Amino acid sequence: MTATPINFQMNLTAPATKAAGQGMEVADSLNGAKAIVARGVEMVFQNGAQKFYGLKDINLDVNRGDIQLLMGPSGSGKTTLLSILGGILTPSAGSVCLLGQDLTRLNRSQLANFRLHNIGFIFQEFNLFPALSVVENVEIALEMKGTKGKAARREALHLLDQVGLADRAQKHPRDLSGGQKQRVAIARALAGNPQIIMADEPTASLDSQSGHAVINLLRKLAKESGRTVLMVTHDPRIIDVADRVTYLEDGMLQNSSAAVTHQLSA
């Protein structure tokens, strides 16, 4: 699987950042072995004259096709890291390479274009459009990504069928349970067939049964299609389906780079 072509030049050199000394690993990413490579990522927040680190010296690899969890206590910087890896926030220092593309080399609109075609987002609060029907919520994402008219409607219905909600296509989000809303959000995230799915606490607003359903759905979709899933969660149930788990505390990955990830499955 390759990144959807976009109209900017691919970065084929190691990023000229703090991570420049780790060019070998970046090269791995460029060669396609890694879906996500972060090197020396820092996020500094400033409050008046006072500076503090939201993230410090983050080095992280995520293999293609893996389900990777980001775990840690509240305030540890998980969501900030997810925002940076998803190209929504720009780090204060360091480099982030997704699907071989160095995001730190892209301008704002190029980043938006990259996100649109390569990343599907799932949010804790679902973030569906309440005025649109279920099928329109998925359809609108497809339309934004270039699939138009009847093809978009057909594809939207297909995606809803994949998440088991084809029969709810004409309903509005207000008519759905929390679990069903999250399944719609998953269908929307899959629109345009992105290679990376980034999810922020996808089960946090769900009851146990709905949470399980969403977890199983994410695992099925990841494994069947070979997508990379990066997920921020507090939910220990998800550890069972993850390939790797990374712990974050006080803005830093625990221990050394080699030890921060916990291999759960071979």
Next chain:
Amino acid sequence: MASIARKNLFEDIPRLLVAQAGIMFAVSLVTIQTGILNGFTRSTGILIDRSEADIWVANQDMVGLELTLPISAAFLQQAQQIEGVQRAEALLLSGGTWRSPQGKITSVRLFGFDSAGTLFKPFEVTQGNLAELKQPYTVITDATNLDSLDVTQVGEAATIGSLSVKLVGLTTDVQSIASGTFLFSSLENAKAYATGNRTANLNCRMQNEEFQCTNVYQQSAGANPASLQPMPLTSTDAISYVLIQAEPGQDLQELKQKLEAALPDTRAYTRNEMAARTRNYWVQRTGIGFILGLGATVGIIVGMVIVGQILYSSVADHLKEFATLKAMGVPDRVVYGIIIQQALLMSILGYIPSLGLCIGLGAWTFATQGITILVTPIAAAGIFGITVFMCVGSALFAIQKVTRVDPAIVFKS
């Protein structure tokens, strides 16, 4: 594609109605204020617009239709002798105080014209008969003036000064918003009301090498003016205007020059020039035009503020949705397009009922007060433009909020 803008608008109907009520108020405010200004401007020159005169000859110091100095009635005869003049008629303006049978008084402005002529008939008689103006001490007026004259119907009598007056007809749509109550009568009757039915004698003499003439009004000893018949206009009388109909094909500018040369101390104006001069007087030289213009300007500003607040609030309510689109990678121009589309929809939904409301209100004020809230097609198009400008301008202001929104807020619960 599903229209997020349209669906967002119609998702919450009560909220939409409240927002549209605000926009309707703003649009109505603009429409009414500009409509009153336009109606006022139109009404001040309507008698001139509707006259058949190609040229109006006035005293050289004339400022507007109702603010002028007298000229000699002899100019009427002289004007008729000028080449290029097909017809000339006199118009005599005077003022007075109307006293109703119940004793209520009101200020009136009397227009004396040749009721058998063709150049000054700016109205249609809706009740009564124009021919009755030939009777002594008769007038007609606009139907909306009945209340201010404290009479209820044609045939009722009152007094102007010391002379009796009888209402013999009603007209419509000729009352100026700014002026006193307009009355229309024959030249003879107007002269009688202007002079108190006294006889005018013109005394002229040389003084300090200047030729000076003075009108002297005399009353026969022992005669009761009210018992006398109004007298025809003579060359020694004073009139206000000479209305000129040019011969077909006559160059009006050339004829104006001939008239001004032949009639000393006068200026000649084409109908459009005369109307423009009168409107200019009311709109620019009196405070009325300024106040109404200020009202219209304030209406537009207040309207923009209201619409701006509504749209800003609407954008704020959907901010997380816009942030979600931005986080997904949807280009800013698409997000802004949604907001502008919403603004355009709101402007159309606000404009159409507002215009209907104002036209209805205008019909009511015209029927009951004789005050026109004038919404011409050009004004309607202009107000639509202002409405779109207000809404889209407000949307562009609201877009600043979306521009600054951090797409990372989508991760905050």
